[in-house]
Amino acid sequence: MQLAVNAGTAAGEAVPERRDRSQDPERSLGRVIACDGSRATIASAVAGAGRLGPDSWTVGRMISINLGRTRIVGLVYEINAADRIWNEAADNVIHIDVELLGEVTEGEGGRSHFQSGISTYPPIGTIAHRIRAGDLALVHDLGDRKGVAIGTLSQDAAIPATICIDDMLARHFALLGTTGVGKSSAVSLLLRRAIVARPRLRVLILDPHNEYASAFPDRALSIDSEGLDLPFWMFRLEEFAEVVFRGRAAFEEEGDILREVVAAARERYRAGGQQNPMRELGSSLLKRPLDMSIGRRAESGGATDMPTPYRIKDVLAIIDELVGLHELRWPRAALRSLKVRIETLHDDPRYQFMFARANMMETMTPVLAQIFRIPHHGRPITVFQLGGLPSEVVDAVASVLARLAFDLAMSSQGTYEILLLCEEAHRYVPADRTLGFLPTRQAIARIAKEGRKYGAYLGVVTQRPGELDPTILSQCSTIFAMRLANDVDQQIIRAAISDASASTLKFLSSVGNREAIAFGQGVATTMRMRFAELAPHELPAMDVAVGVEGRREPGLEDMVRRMRG
Ligand SMILES: Nc1ncnc2c1ncn2[C@@H]1O[C@H](COP(=O)(O)OP(=O)(O)OP(=O)(O)O)[C@@H](O)[C@H]1O
Ligand SMILES: [Mg+2]
Structure with a gap:
């Protein structure tokens, strides 16, 4: 193909080329040589010696196709030397394939704005060039929405990468990427921005690697297995059963017995003439009608669903009474097995977080106040170091916390967002x-x-998007996709994001550490960005020596205890 194209010799109609004074006068130009409904091919020329400069045509960059009052914005996804050969001594024609994203239009009074979609397609021969910085900023401009900078654009580090925290939170978000790309660090950054942008927000981090305490020394309360206080009576029956039976019971009747004795113990506590200790938030949670609590109410049976207090000593006494009955309702062996299980748990130091106050009636209020930081005293984040908990109870604890988060947000009627x-x-x-x-x-x-609807939001982080329930991912309307090498994972992103362009997704396997492609509600347009660098004291890290509340370095004894427990 004989097509000589460069800045000096460009032929065709004269399109006014507006430039900032600061712009490189050598900016390389090209011409549109093909276009379909969503893509275009641009021909340009590169000197034989080649050069990599700010103006070079490279994959991943945005370019402009200049139509005068409007400029079409495209993303380069492929480049080829037209003849598949290279001539060192002369200019070489290259073909640049771009995906058309939208248009920058100059409005009244010189104010420009970007809009997705193409209203006017470029005629063959139209000039194309590197996007100017102002247009690039416009592409990612949030308009009337409040933007918060979380890093810079990959293409131009001088332009901040901004997201709308309100939309990111309200419609949930996900951070996906292979191990070590910087997900947890990005989470720390996003959370720091979120608590500043929304002062009423509380954040609960389910932290399986005990790494977030170090990221928020000043903003979080970190609760490890020893500091956790989650009374057993706040567990719903299935949650409690998960802890008691660790997935399997020796006798099939044990589950039913547990249901009965817990219900009876609650009744006994209620009838004991005790003052109802529920106050304030606690009481409004408890007054909710049963059918608003999650799950299978019918299956889990009436009152046992309610997180009302009861005593373990009543539970044990009721089992003894059942054992002593003339007409046995349950096999004795099953009753005894259940009693032993509960006693063993009760005495196990690893379960102190549930039973330490087993026979002392605590109100729900201090427990909720601690977990949900009410008041937060400057630390609106709670880090749950689940790594220190027996693995079989992590699920039950996560369930209790997720349930309480929803219930509390709902009962606070908009006062707290969680x-x-x-x-x-x-x-x-x-x-x-x-x-x-x-x-x-x-x-x-x-x-x-x-x-x-109630101010309860979800953030999910995973290095294995393929193993995450797709219905959860589809509810996350802002997604930060970091490097994902695996094809299956890339497919999942493709399925989750309706407007994700195929060419953007191609980059997922090659983005750098700390880099992400941000899609969805929280951004103006799909944005390839680099998260801001965090200071060492803001980074998540495992096993901090000194963290929140003056945690000290663990001694060998502590470590042995942890290994055992
Ligand atoms: N924004 C950042 N600022 C400074 N350093 C960073 C940043 N992001 C990542 N890093 C560096 O990269 C390392 C790995 O990051 P991080 O732990 O966040 O990755 P990850 O994706 O969560 O990994 P994993 O899958 O193992 O949990 C960090 O320890 C830190 O040194
Ligand atoms: Mg991590």
């Missing part, structure tokens, strides 16, 4: 429905589906 941030979310809401713990899945799904 974000539940799930690291390793595929553990709690796996794609395979036979895995995971049903009440946790239900509690998280409930936030994803209905949380927005």
Whole structure:
């Protein structure tokens, strides 16, 4: 093909080329040589010696096709030397394939704006060139929405990458990427921005690797297995049963017995003439009608669903009474087995977070106040270091926390907004429905589906998008896709994001660390960006020596205890 194209010799109609004074006068130009409804091919020429400069045509960059008052914005997804050969001594024609994204239009008074979609297609021969910085900023401009900078654009580090925190939260968000790309660091950055942008927001981080305490030394309360206080009576029956039976009971009757004795113990507590200790928020939670609590009310049976207090000593006494009955209602062996289980748990130091105050009636209020930071005293984030908990109870605890987050947000009637941030979310809401713990899945799904109305938000982080329940991902309307090498994972992003262009997704396998392609409600247009660099004291890290509340370096004894526990 004989097509000589460069700035100096460009032929064809004269399109006024407006430039900023600061712009490189050598900016390389091209001409549109093909166009269909969504893509165009541009021909340009490159000197034989080649050069990599700010103006070079490179994959991943945005370009402009200049139509005068409007400029079509395109994204370069492929470049070829036209003849597939290279001539060192002369200019070489190259073909640049671009995906057309939208148009920058100059409005009245010189104010320009960007709009997705193309209203006027470029005639063959139209001039194309690197996008000017002002237009690039316009492409990602949030307009009337409040933007918060979280980094810079990959293409131009001088332009801030801004997101709308309000939309990102309200419609849930996800951070996906292979291991080590910077997901947890990005989460720390997003959360720091979020709590500043929304002062009423509380954040609960389910932290399976105990890494977030170090990221928020000043803004979070970090609760490890020793500091956690989640009384057993705040567990719903299925949650409690998960802890008691660890997935399997020796006798099939044990589950039914547990249901009965817990209901009876609650009744005994209520009838004991005790003053109802529920106050304030706690009481409004408890007054909610039963059918507003998640899950299978009918199956889990009436009053046991309510997080009202009861005593373990009543539970044990009721089992003894059942054992002593003349006409046995349950096999004695099953009753004894259940009693031993409960006693063992009760005495196990690893379960102190549930039973430390087992026979002392605590109100729900201080427990909720601690977990949900009410008042927050400058620390609106709670980091739950689940790494220190026995693995079989992590699911139950996650379920209780997710359920409380929703219930509290709802009962606060808009006073508190709560974000539940799930690291390793595929553990709690796996794609395979036979895995995971049903009440946790239900509690998280409930936030994803209905949380927005009540100010309960979800953030999910995973390195295995393929193993995450796709219905949860589809509820996340802002997605930060970091590097994803695997084809299956890329397909999942494609399925989750309706407007994700195929060519943008191609970049997922090659974006750098700290880089992300941000899609969806929280951004103006799909944005390839680099998260801002965090200071060392803001980075998540495992096993901090000194963290929140003056945690000290663990001694060998502590470590042995942890290994045992
Ligand atoms: N925004 C950032 N600022 C400074 N350093 C960063 C940033 N993002 C990532 N890093 C560096 O990269 C390392 C890995 O990041 P991070 O732990 O966030 O990755 P990850 O994707 O969460 O990994 P994993 O899958 O193992 O959880 C960090 O320890 C830090 O050194
Ligand atoms: Mg991580």
